Amino acid sequence: MRTAEPRSTARQLAPPSPTAGVDAVRWPDVAAPAKASAVTTAVTAAVLRRTFERLPLRVRFPDGTTAGLGGPVLDIHDSKAFHRRIGAQGLIGFGESYMAGEWDAPDLVAVLTVLAANAAELIPAPLQRLRALWALRRPRTQRNTPAGARANISRHYDLSNDLFALFLDDTLTYSAALFRALPADRSLLVAAQHRKIDRLLDLADVGEGTRLLEIGTGWGELALRAAARGAHVTSLTLSHEQRDLALRRVAEAGLADRVRIDLCDYREAGGTYDAVVSVEMIEAVGAEYWPEYFRTLEARLAPGGRAVLQAITMPHERMLASRNTFTWIQKYIFPGGLLPSVEAVAETVRDHTDLRIARRDGYGAHYAETLRLWRERFTERADEVAALGFDDVFRRMWTLYLAYSEAGFRAGYLDVQQYLLTKENPAR
Incomplete structure (x- = not known):
């Protein structure tokens, strides 16, 4: 089993009398x-x-x-x-x-x-x-340098494709869905994920012949829907597990001639594109690299191009207070992760690029509902999670993670935004 096995960060460990039933090597x-x-x-x-x-x-x-x-x-x-x-x-x-x-x-x-x-x-x-x-304090080993980002991403996304398939819907989309109405039935999740993806592609004006760069492949659903529109997609990921499955899905859909998936850091990307789409990837960038991330979007866009982001955000004052501290989520779920604030995104775009934020829409209540559906499915399939080799501590950890995230959106502490950024065409 491949599971997160964080190093001990305790300042002083208690005597070796492990809690009953807890694997002291793994946890x-x-x-x-x-x-x-x-x-x-x-x-x-x-x-x-x-x-x-x-x-x-x-x-x-x-x-x-x-x-x-x-x-x-x-x-x-x-x-x-x-x-x-x-x-x-x-x-x-x-x-x-x-x-x-x-x-x-x-x-x-x-x-x-x-x-x-x-x-x-x-x-x-x-x-x-x-x-x-x-x-x-956050460990320096979790800095999102090119090497650090690969290690951080692998800790979460390379756990097991089978694990994610147990609680995600058939699209294998691991980001907020967009429902027609709330609350939502689980049977509507696939349609809601497609609605979200289609809205992002519409914002980016993706259609026949569009050269599209996707930063953060996931398991390939956005690339598939973009290619079905006639776009030529280059998608970047740092997860070996995700890339392998996404490539299989692309081949099975008969779209291999329109989709390329590279195991590549966003900072290493080249080329020029009509559109860039990045869904819930900025959370893994880290505050010190936000300027470089947005400069990369600008550099990869052709004049007149559009960049579309989906980003989870937190209150600005809480982000400032916690940006350098080490959290439970960073230790066990998303090493190196940090949620930006709406203000931080606006300031970074303004101060480090010539991009313009043309539109921003928030829909945090839809993420709360998405997480509820994932959490309920994860709970219902606990025996299958165990059969994959994940122990009771892991299952409690992920239950807390999903519930904690859902609660953040229900309380309004967290939100999710869709951004449209434009690059002006100097020829006009």
Whole structure:
């Protein structure tokens, strides 16, 4: 089985008494978490209880006491371990505590939605001001240099094509769908993914003879639909697994003469294109490389060309506060990842290119619904996930990831944008 096996980032490991049932080799920081002193653990418990008392939650502790204003239930099964982990590593500890089974929730999304909606107030203001002192710093090994980006992408997208196929729809599209109405039935997901892709291609004015560059192939559905319109597509990916399957799908569709898929970093791309499309790939670029990413879009576009992006965004002030810290998502799900803000995209485009943002549309509620459908399917097919060799900790990790993401969109903390960027034609 190919699964994420993050190196231990704990400042100090507890004695080797792994949590029952946790593979200490595969999950070192779940089995033997970072130690926090008795004082830190006690302070963490007191701070969290005061925080819970202000939230519309019902937090149940193993001693029978409760906290909160009432609402979705959060069950803490091991208070000492829960507080020790969070005291030592903050939100990374919160996620690892769930992976270890130390807390749970009958409605996980509802609990996480409350937390996401109150994200800016979860940590007391004095501690927020001292964030640089206590927050873990992002490892330099996760920088998205050309070599680092390949390693980061492989950690997620090369897990297993079969795993992704278990919870995605038949298009194998791993980005927000666009529904006609919400809530949506699972049977409508394929049509909603095609609606999203077609809208992106329409924005990019892709048609017969269009020279299209796609940055981030996924499993090839956008390239297939563009080629079916008569476009000539060059698609770039860093995932061996995705490229292999996408090439098979292109061949089976009889479109190999119109689609080329290269194992190539966006910075290494050449050529000139009428249009560039990049769907939820900027999240893997990293803030220090955003200028280079947008300069690449500009360089690859012919005069008069169009670049279309789909991007997940977060509030600007939260992005600034967390851009240099190490998060649970970065450690276990998307190493090197960082969500931009709408303001950061606008500033980068303005300050580093001559591109113009001609249009921006947000539809975060549709991503929440997409994630719900993926999460429910992932849960229903847990036995098949296990049959692929992914253990209980992995399945809890991915359940938390999907629920955490859905909650972010339901709370409005996260959004997803479709951008149209244009390159003026100097000849006009």
